[in-house]
Amino acid sequence: MAKLFFTDFLDHPEVYDAAEALWKARFDALAEKHQFAYAPYINVFARNGDKLRDGNPIFSAEVKNLNRAVRIIQEAIEQPDDFFISAWLDTFPIDEDNPLNELVIPLVLSEETLEVAERLIVHWLVEGRSKEEMERVLEEELALLG
């Protein structure tokens, strides 16, 4: 049974911010453990000053020296025992001459999906896997989940 976190994060700003803080804390821990520096790269505010709290994305991290990034999309639960995680690679030409390589992870946040997401992030940012290797790893990891 999935241990779900922050199930009402889209209904309450304080819960959303707590979920966001969880991602930041987990990423900070990964960054410290594996010695890399990162910074958010997606603007999460509308021009009227409102913070966009729709989970799309809930967290973003760019590791400049790798030209790689991670973007997490957190979804609302659809059923009480919801389990969902997916992932794909993408490019983002903020710099037209040197597009940023992204690992995108949409998920419903649970103890289990958080662990999988962290594994994928380590594959992408720490182990230096090529894009081809990463495609294979994503297929294998996601196939294990059924």
Added chain:
Amino acid sequence: MAKKHRGRIQAQGGDTEKSVSWSQDTPLSKEHGLTLLEDLEGQLTKKEKEERKKQLVDARRFIENIEGGIDAVNKRSFYSRDKGNLRIDIEVLGGIAFICMIVGFLLFLFFNKS
């Protein structure tokens, strides 16, 4: 030289990689953004369109509902759980996007008055 306001909307996933883009001196209006989304939809095959039916609706809704526009850098992916990585991505790479025409006109006057 890249213009200040630029971005693209993409249909990706599976064997699909199609896009429309903008690069201009003035912020992209909502109306133009919706037209671009329609142009992208026009590029899709019947199958691609069917596979991304919900995603196209969600992308449209996002553009219509964003209040006051959005500043770069922004990226939103619209996907369905049961469709894997088949998706529509909206990327705001530079400047401002999806403002109402009247706001855009006022911004244009403001930035061009000097």
